[in-house]
Amino acid sequence: MSPELFPKDAPLLSRDIRSADVTDTVLAPMGRWPGVSWYILFGIAKALMLLLFAVVGLQFVIGLGIFSITNPVGWGVYIVNFVFWVGIGHAGTLISAILFIFRQKWRTAINRSAEAMTIFAVMTAGIFPLIHVGRSWVAYWLIPYPAERLLWPNFRSPLLWDVFAVTTYLTVSLLFWYQGLIPDWATARDRAKNKIFKTIYSLLSFGWTGSVRDWNHYERGYAQFAWISAPLVLSVHSIVSFDFAVSLIPGWHTTFFPPYFVAGAVFSGFAMVVTLLVIMRKVFQMEHLITIRHLEYMNKIILTTSMLVSYAYITEFVIAWYSGHQSEQYAFYNRAFGPYGWAFWVMFICNAVIPHAFWWKSIRTSLGAMFVISIFVNIGMWFERFNIVMSLHRDFLPASWGEYIMTPYDYAITAGGFGLFFTLFLLFCRTFPTIAIGEMKTTLPNPSGTHGHGHGHGSHHEKGHHAPAAGHATPAHTGAH
């Protein structure tokens, strides 16, 4: 096993946790009716989601004109939301793929929900470019299919690269996520008492038996997916950043956008994971599985990426000054001190100032503090994209400068994006194993329930640790061993 980036002397989880507890805890929400608080949250989220659908319907009937987008700001909150949600979608794959490759065991508590978050975020993100086009009903023309008129899309356009990047990312993330779910579905299947659920879980688990062969295939497949996903983490937001970087608009035309965007995406993605987990571990009594240490590690990454994006913010200004080009210089001057300067300062304070609180251990281990800070980061990252899109409002010819006045519809689709995301996520919380049970057990200090040495016993034992996931509630070894 490769060395951990984080101290390994202290186990992540309490020594008292038995593997049965893991299974019980994770599967518990799936087997009972949700509480009132869930219904309230779900009601709010769903109302917002329906609001999104209603506004989109209105848009289809009346036209894009109901929104604030205008000349010269041809892209408004649609693209802000798109980039924001694609960014959110980054953490999941980063956590599951890259941390997997680096054998960061602490990821196991969070990777499932982070991946779910990725998928829902990318789904939410995907809606916005679809509805932002003037004629959504022909948006499929962006897909290179052999049309009867032999028309192909323009392969030079970054929007087309977006289509490839985002769909690839969604597909790979979905498959990766689903593969990780298969053993857990099997566990759920084996514990299900209700016939209907048993059938459903049986279908979902693809006949998983927990045999060595199964685990062997699983491990190989999982690793392969991890290696396929890892570059995607970098590529997706790089390509999204090309939407801006490839243009010649001051404030957009910037070569370092790809790493800057990836750092920002990881930043916002981790913040969103923290926001969600702080609630989820509380609501589903998973405090012993998703521990403060997990969250602390995440906060460290947030701090790191915060400094990365801060560096990018400063670099942008320095380069603009250094370019000697009036439009470029003005674009950045205007970003900070123009009509939308407030948005810049919201962003700057949220992203570059507030996360520095995480230097203090007491803050990065305080649930309340990290929850608040993670929300600030999310706000800041939304405004980062707002700032970038808003570069359009004053570009080259002062005569063509304009303003961008948000309408209630813009707020509605922005809120609706959150509604859609949380609706999906809340459904996920109730119906999916929210923690990778099998993997979680590998990190138990005492996987077999005897006070043995759970850690570092080599691959032979590793296999054994998976065994309980194969459907046995007791820690007894199975035939697979």
Next chain:
Amino acid sequence: MSHTHDHDHDHGHEAPKASSERPLYWTTLEEYNQTPEYLARRDEEFYPDAKPQKYFDALDCGEQNPGAVDSPMQRRTFLKLGGFAAVLAAVAACERPVTKILPYVTAPEDLVPGVQNYYATTCGECAAACGIVSTNRDGRPIKLEGNKSHAVNKGSLCARAQSSLLNLYNPDRAQSPMEIDRATGKGMPIEMAKADEAIAAKLKTAPGKIVLLTPSMHGPTRARLMADMKKAFPSFEHVMYDPITTGLDAEAYRKAFGIAGAPRYMFQNAETVVLLGGDPISQGVSRVEYQRGLAERRNPNDHMSRIYSFEPVPTLSGAYADYRFRVRTDTLLFVALAIAGELGFGAGLPSVTASEAETAAEIPSGTIAKIATRLRRDAGKSLVYCESSTLSGREGRALAAVCAWINESLGNIGKTIDITGSPSNASGGSHAAMLRLIDDLKEGRVGALIFHGVNPAYTLPNREEFATAVKGVPYVVSLNLKHDETTKLANMQVPASHWLETWGDAEPQKGLFSILQPMIELPWQVRPFEASLIAFASAAGSDVFVREIPHPIDATEEVKATPMAKRPATMYEYTRETWRGMHEEYAVVGEFEQFWDSVLRLGVFDRADEVRRAALPAKPSYRAEAKREVDAPSTSKNVTAVLHPSVAHGDGESMGNPFLLELPDSLTKVAWDNYAGLSPEMAASLDVSEGDWVTISADGGASIEAPVWVWPGVDKSTVALMLGWGRTAVGDIGDGIGVDVYPLARIESDTVAFAGRKVTVTKITDGLEERNSMRKPRLGMTNPSISAALEGPKYRFANTQGHNYLGGRPIFFETTLHQLNTPEFEGHLYDHWYNGKNKNEFINAWGKEHKYAGHHWGMVIDYNACSACGACLVACQAENNIPVVGKIDIIKGREMHWIRIDRYYRGNEADPDHAFQMMLCQHCGTAPCETVCPVAATLHNDEGLNTMIYNRCVGTRYCLNNCPYKVRRFNWHQYSEFRTGFHENQKAVSPLELSLNPDVTVRTRGVMEKCTFCVHRIKRAKEKSRTRGTALLDGEMETACQTSCPGKAITFGDRNDPNSKLMSLWNDRRAHGVLSDLNTQPGIRYLALVRNRDEDVPKDYLGLHRGEHHGGSKEAEGGHGEEGDGGGKHGEDEQSNDHSRGPKSRGTAVAGQG
């Protein structure tokens, strides 16, 4: 299903399966054992090759059943075919709605569907009577262009003429005769014949004279008609009244030379022009002609004229001038007299010294002397011009007299002013005649009043007096096109036809005859007003107009023996009779029919050269008379109002024309509104800013309320108010828009004075929200945020340009004639602007330039010839079916104009120089929009055009974002349905859609559009040349904007033709691309503005320094960007930034702001 799979996986291949020959399910042992008997029996039943069991196996298990491979019908195939069949069935069930068209029963002559016909006619929008060639498709006019053979406009047209198709097709026109209840102004439709009888009966018994009131009109047929009417009704009298053309300068020349016409100014012959409150470009009687004349002398490579302008309110002419002095109206006479005195012509006139005038007008000392020197040098080649609708009253008359005096003394008569050869007929009307008529009305001398084309109940300041007087007239007939304010006072309305539905003629200048031909007849109960007069006279029993109907040529002898039937002459007959007379009078060689055909074809019959005579000496009594006109000038510090017309709206007659309402005023960039234009100084002293409300009350009690527009360049004690707004009975679009400012005009001696009335301006502090919400634009879909803003305390203007200053950017280049001719600045100016690096050069990563094999289209725009009149913009809108989006969408920044005219200020905030930049798609060689479109909807074609494929456009708007010029326009709504500005119901109002050009796609919602370089015209020109069999000639292909441009500032042509006019300008030393440092390789080059100034030019003109002036004002923000807290500050900051980098930084011409 997956259970089954599991089952198969787990057991399927382990359990020994029956031989592949054996079926899984069987009914008999024979079948199970596949006995020969069974097989034989089966083969009889099925095809020999059919293996039913396998068939079912295949359906069940698909390819996993190895035995199914050779089955003819596999599961997937079945599903495919089944699905396909279902889809086919579903598709077949869909049916497009069936729409039917009706073909002609008998097709009109010369009409080929889809092929355009061109007919000559004459513009009737104003008395200038420009020649028009109407483009007709399928029997309807779709576009008006100037007639190149017509001496007045030589192929150009103004914005108002370009928009007049929308007046023709305007559904707000009165569509049938109406009997009007004079108490309420409401009308009841009545049959035309009954109306004629009723009117004739009243006219016959009219207890007094019969007066016809019209605007200035001319032309042999109309003259004859008036004479004939006099025969029919001996008491008939024709009064001409133009609401805003005072005719004072015409009066001055008539007095001086005893002539009948009005002076015709020939700016093309003038090397020095002094505009004393005059605005030939937007207010001149013959605007297009004057503008062309001015522009002809603005070529810095040739003799370039110098224009001085003194004016209280910025006008297009003032902005176009080399020197513009903002002065109070009452100091213009000081300047005029001082110039006369300085030239030595002051004897007998009140004496004003140069320094007195300079002090009074607050202009730099030495100005008068310089102007006088220049005028003396250019004696006979100069022009002092004061024709202006704003100058009126006694002061205007004095000014006109002094100007005529100076021109006469300088020997300009006959050279730059034609009064004797072919003088203008365009200002025949006068205020005096109108005021006399009111007296007549009051005195009861008028028995019947007939009016056409005038609206005194709106355009007179004493409109109540007029209305009362009209109420006393026994019978009033309106021949107006609309049920307007004055028509409400009439007994009967017989709506007139639009001039595009009429036969007739015009004589805008002596000896220049121009024909009117009808282009269409809309199916309404309307009639040319001349025909109505004929009908009234005939119904009243007069036989002046009665003509016999000749028998058909092939009639039998019997029929021919009977007397011919009689009926009143039609306008066609009547016009032809006139021209028959002219055929004889001018002794035209050839048959009349030949002459007539040639006139119809050419549109004009030009005898102006032949009637020209030598200049007349001034009448001996003239100087004494002139002296009596001129009082010693006086000036006060009173705040005065100046009511000024605009190029688009004039006196308000075409208010309600959507194109004109949407046309942003070039100087303020505000559309859909007028305003109280206050100088920054006055705004500061009143503590008001844009969108605040003020009350403007005059001495006599008249008072209006208007929202404020802070307008740099307005004199500091003047309130500028645009005429023509605030109509109440002009139709759905025009009613209630803007503020009616006519009440602030005043009657002074025998004219209506539009300027100089003392007013008090006070800020309104209460009830702002109510005022603003009352004036909210009426429309359907609004942005709720904007809606809220519209009801806020600030009035929201629809201005299309938010920022007025360049902020030190190298976008607009200007220099001075002096500088241009300095040896230091030899060679291409670009070398100086860009420190020796010629940015016109192409930088290409691939090392070679793309070669365009055939044509390579390009355009050059000459700032020197462009006066920002907006004709190009409206011409483009009419040609390319560009929709009207309405005020709210303009506030949102969504105007659809493919051309915009950017206006930048240079110099100090209060009195800046203007810079106008016509901005349209630059058709970049390396277009940023093209690479980013994901569906390749915008592409470069092989002739260098940046093309737009509407069908392919998905509407990502990436191209719009990436366009550095921001010239792309997106259809946020289905604008094409309310192209007309009828927002309330958001659909086309019939018959306005008839004005659409079938050659140009009507764009749907959700697609991008932009200038196409009139690609449909290119196609047509190429087809024409192909049919002809010769190459396309240079200049044969003209874009719509180019054709219309009165200044001929636009040149379009082939960059592959080195001898083309385009290429000679393309490589001019002034030529440059805008933003070409981005390497977009624009297909449009601009010729830098050259101002003819003496001063040693600040170096920043040539961009060697940037933004030296620091004393300047803070950047004034326009309507956009209100909420920005930091927006106003960038100017200073950037300036200091620039400063620190010193003079070696890259150049700009127009420095940020003062």
